[in-house]
Amino acid sequence: MSALTIGLIAYIILQMGIAVWASRKISGDSDYLVAGRRLGVFTLGISLFATWFGGETVMGASAAIADEGLAGARAEPVGYALCLVASALLVAGAMRSKGYMTLADFFRERFGKRAEVAAALVAIPTSIIWAAAQLIALSALLSAVTDLPVTATLLGAGALVIAYTLLGGLLGDVITDLVQTGVVLAGLLIMMVLLLQRTDGLANGIAMIDPSQFVLVPPGESWIERIDAFAIPILGSLVAQEMIARFLGARTAKTAVRGGLLAGGLYLLFGAFPLVFGLIGAGAGFDPAAGDLYLPLMAAELMPSALFVVFVGALFSAVLSTVDSALLAVSGLASENLYGRLRPKADSREKLIAARVLTAVAGLAALTVAFSGDSIYGLVELASSLGSAGLFVSLLIGLHFRFGGEWSALAALAAGLVTIWLADFVFAIPGGFLLSIAAAAVAYVGVGFVTATTAIARAE
Template sequence: MPTVVYGIIAYILLQLLIGVYFSRRIVSENDYLLAGRSLGPGMASLSVFATWFGAETCIGAAGSVYENGLSGATIDPFGYTVCLVLMGMVFAVQLWRRNLTTLADLFAQRYSARVQNLAVLLIAPTSVMWAAAQIRAFGQVLSAVSGFEVELAIAAAALVVIVYTMYGGLMADVVTDAVQGVALIIGLLLLLFFVLEAGGGFDASMAHIHPERLSLFGAESGGLIAKIEQWAIPICGSVLSQELVARVLASRSPEVARRACIQGGLLYLAVGLIPVFIGLLGFQLVPDLAQPEQILPRLAREHLNTFLYIIFAGALISAILSTVDSALLAASALVSHNLIVPAVRTISDQGKVRVARIVVMACGIIAFVLALHADRVYTLVEEASAFGSAGIFIVVVFGLFTRFGGSMSAAVTLLTGMSTWIVGHHVLDLGAPYLLSLATALVSYVLAGYLETRRPKSWLMVKRKDFNF
């Protein structure tokens, strides 16, 4: 096992070196956060795929399918595939043409600076929670291959990803995404081949799977409303995430942005079905596993030799690193670009980059604390997708495609969507809190927008001055 650990350490050090190398090319905030807006279709597509293909797909989805059968894959990969394709078909071109640096810039352009600040306070925590999910998964992998306690492994994982992300910026992230994406595909295919061989081949393996576990809409999924809720969270909750928006804005043209999201989404589905299938097979090969999220590392350790296991572990770590650095960069971009830099007013380009790196470190520490206290990777992923995103989704849709509603409508909708989710999920424990938050956010925007259009302009000016929206 020490050989495996040394191989993984060497692989991680390579990622760190790539980050340091590209840090020397970073001159401006635009270079650090958007890679100079220079991504072509190939790199952008691979980056979309690798960024989204993280812990929740490799570790979380496989573990969920191990427990619940195919219905455990509703969110990932199926829901997130729809999310990526929807971004390409509907939002990518419109966002790119507005010459934004972050998604929050749209709120300042369309509504007001105060609405932008409120949006940052809702969007940035989701990226930190997303990063926490990846750090926890990274710790699970390190624990499985090294024998360390999970808490110690999570601490080591957090340190690595914070340092790696602080240096590299988006360009280093994209370059490593390309390498990591290829390594990930190879590693998963290797594991699938040997797992199928252990099960006696494809036909024999499929024959051992109980038919009930092959239902995408199993009994545990609940009624129709619960099923719609399961699909709405990954689609509406993540389609406008800063991680994905950053790839759109970093593309060299609107057409590249559109193609990258669609192609990356389809690649995501194809590769995402591998851990889903392995999770189905693993239930027969390793019954009664105490920690279902370790099914992939467990099968790899049992069925791969040392060399192939290093390849697989490196691929799994690739998936996690390519997502966690994007999440930390997303949170840093929102906080530094939209909150801190405007408050400082006079700051050099190098100063902006320095601020962004400091915020990456702060967000990484917060993500580490969240990772330690979360029960499951899927818990963090669901919370990241749902927290505050209902209001964000409604406001961005109206802001991009209509002129209806103003700053008051946007502010009321953001607050209503967030509060409804928190009360519905954490206080009342409702069955479909996210759908309720979407509905209340939509109604809030329409009603507030109607009031804005009905009131005299003098009244609106007074109200906007009073609330500074």
């Protein structure tokens, strides 16, 4: 057995140890899903940053940039950094002040029980797809380290993630975030230094980049496709349960806002690493055709064996943290907003059991999607756009204005889903996500005016 495999096993044992420790502090669904609302500014900011700075950023974005140049960097780091800042300013404080457990809880209080169930059903597939993207990243990493086929490592990654999430919940996830973030960032910094040594300095490294890689807009891309490429990461993830769960785990509303702003700043700063690895790495001879294995293979060649062991272990922890968050998002929505409707008298302990069972179900569903064969980056883009338009429109209007009711939210959710399906999967219309947001907004406002007018007429 190689030193790298032994080191990775040690990391897995450490991760499971953290999960077992965290499980002893979990007595109810609040502990499991929102870490007992214990998170301070620093803890929340680091955890939120680490959740977003997962497989799609470190591995997926590096590969996309190496293949597409700057055109592959629009989501990472700019788009998701702006998303974190916008969510902190527009969503975090208002949601935390209400003491919700999930995003769908807001829909229940603001729009009614039917809207709550509809919102949960729309949001759950998004988190499953997000989890699938992280499972692919995890299996690619394991495959690069162990030389096992991706199919085998994907099955192993799925089993590990399910077990880890079942035990530790959000508290175990947050502790892992704190441990691995520093190691990952240190490893990325060392790797950048080694890459620049390979190219004899930054100036030479930049000179090696193919000029075609500096093109921000792919040939033939329309203006609506261009705006859509930025809108998906910025607006599509604004309503992600993975993010909102951490805001809801903050000690106070102010803590939620400040933690979100800290996460956005960190993301913008350290999200530049994949940009360097993608552009200069490809110019230095590392093969973009390696796809999701591009970064692990680069690290293996650049780093000494001992350092590579530590780096791979920390990268493994980073990806594990992100997929864990996605599975918790699914189990939170399913247990609190679906199972909770079937069992309205269920106590906190019963909901905890339901959440853990549904975590396993979510893991199996994500594993099934991961076997579809899509890339990390492709799945992340799909997760950010699929069904989020109606959630985005209903949340922002409903959170800050009293206009619109149950039917407005239901109409927005339906319009967003139908439009994205028609635009992306039936007619291949450019700018499908923007069209879905426009359709959801028109549906929400239109139905809102109709219901308001009807209510006034009945009152008269």
